[in-house]
Amino acid sequence: MNKLNDDILENIYKNISTKRSKTIVNYIAMLMALARDHELNEDDLINWIHSKLSAIGYFQEKNRLFTQNKLDEFIVEFIEGRALLYDDINITETKQNEYVISSKLWYKKNPPESFFYFGIDPEDFSNYxxxxxxxxxxxxxxxxxxSEDQANDYEIAHIQLSKKCSLSEELTVTQPSSKDFSWLTCFFNEH
Incomplete structure (x- = not known):
């Protein structure tokens, strides 16, 4: 009976995972269609999202929370995000501090209904x-x-620390100025 239960649970999980992916892709497609109806292209939508995140300090907080293993922590978050959209994900470390993550673009061969209803092309979705x-x-x-492996419908992401942010950069530590003390006081009171 235990084997049967494991098979049932595995099947349910696989079906839920596929439904979750399709649901999230549907919602993103609807967001893209809403933007288009308001004469915004994908770049405009991305800029709007980032302006909202920047206004609340999202990226500053993310940068603060990342430790010296910034790349590894980002890779985990990237894979978690991709796992919401794609079912088949593979990761390879090609050399130190560079990763290749491939994700099966299931919607290329089996587009969700929202692509039809809202006029979203699979290529537009991938680009966004x-x-x-x-x-x-x-x-x-x-x-x-x-890049893409078009023969097998895989998106391939090559990820590494940007050249502007190499691991070998040295930090410069300075004494806080009088302007820094109010910020530091607030920071330490909050944290």
């Missing part, structure tokens, strides 16, 4: 998801370059 990830990464000092 990739641009959003690239700009998020850039704001965190990470570089992502995408």
């Amino acid at each position: 998801a990739q641009k959003l990830a690239q700009i998020n990464a850039e704001k965190l000092g990470i570089s992502i370059h995408f």
